[in-house]
Amino acid sequence: GESVGLHLPTLSVQEGDNSIINCAYSNSASDYFIWYKQESGKGPQFIIDIRSNMDKRQGQRVTVLLNKTVKHLSLQIAATQPGDSAVYFCAENAGRGNKLVFGAGTILRVKS
Amino acid sequence: NAGVTQTPKFQVLKTGQSMTLQCAQDMNHEYMSWYRQDPGMGLRLIHYSVGAGITDQGEVPNGYNVSRSTTEDFPLRLLSAAPSQTSVYFCASSWGSGSGVETQYFGPGTRLLVL
Numbered sequence: 001g002e003s004v005g006l007h008l009p010t011l012s013v014q015e016g017d018n019s020i021i022n023c024a025y026s027n028s029a030s031d032y033f034i035w036y037k038q039e040s041g042k043g044p045q046f047i048i049d050i051r052s053n054m055d056k057r058q059g060q061r062v063t064v065l066l067n068k069t070v071k072h073l074s075l076q077i078a079a080t081q082p083g084d085s086a087v088y089f090c091a092e093n094a095g096r097g098n099k100l101v102f103g104a105g106t107i108l109r110v111k112s
Numbered sequence: 113n114a115g116v117t118q119t120p121k122f123q124v125l126k127t128g129q130s131m132t133l134q135c136a137q138d139m140n141h142e143y144m145s146w147y148r149q150d151p152g153m154g155l156r157l158i159h160y161s162v163g164a165g166i167t168d169q170g171e172v173p174n175g176y177n178v179s180r181s182t183t184e185d186f187p188l189r190l191l192s193a194a195p196s197q198t199s200v201y202f203c204a205s206s207w208g209s210g211s212g213v214e215t216q217y218f219g220p221g222t223r224l225l226v227l
Binding site for chain 2: 049103
């Protein structure tokens with residue numbers, strides 16, 4: 001399910017390393033998942049999406065993996081850069097049109 | 113295209129005041145929605161619209177009204193502001209009429225403080 005609270009999990013990585021951000025979703029009926037990036041003071045920005053009939057999808061420097069058996073989603077960022085520092089949200093579509101349910105987010109900090 | 117625009121960027125209200133948060137998109141998107149984001153939490157859906165003249169409630173609709181008279185605009189009204197409505201409000205839009213799932217694009221947000 002979603003984690004709720006004031007203290008978001010934080011992932012600190014060295015510039016150039018790969019990052020893996022994890023997300024557990026709650027609804028086994030969800031058939032569409034999205035990763036968003038949110039920089040300080042800005043709105044969420046679409047990164048990559050995946051439908052439930054896939055288990056992997058690749059974009060530019062990013063890969064999303066979906067494990068429906070354990071209801072787990074991950075975002076892999078290759079060669080992490082300082083500009084990747086942000087809060088990352090996963091969102092699931094619970095099967096009712098375009099309505100998304102968001103997770104609480106993970107802070108990614110990239111050290112130079 | 114300007115994408116999704118929101119005004120104002122910041123607003124301070126006193127308890128009991130009313131106001132309207134504006135949202136507009138120039139992408140001819142059918143689907144528009146409003147979310148609120150509280151510290152350390154993900155976004156929660158307030159209201160959404162699958163097309164002009166059609167609106168519906170999301171997860172946290174109490175204290176808010178919406179209308180959709182045009183495809184482009186989707187204003188959010190706070191009827192009588194309360195401190196619990198202090199939050200950052202995001203508007204989003206996407207293709208599709210709501211029967212399927214399409215990528216949603218977000219505006220820059222409105223920061224609201226209710227004293």
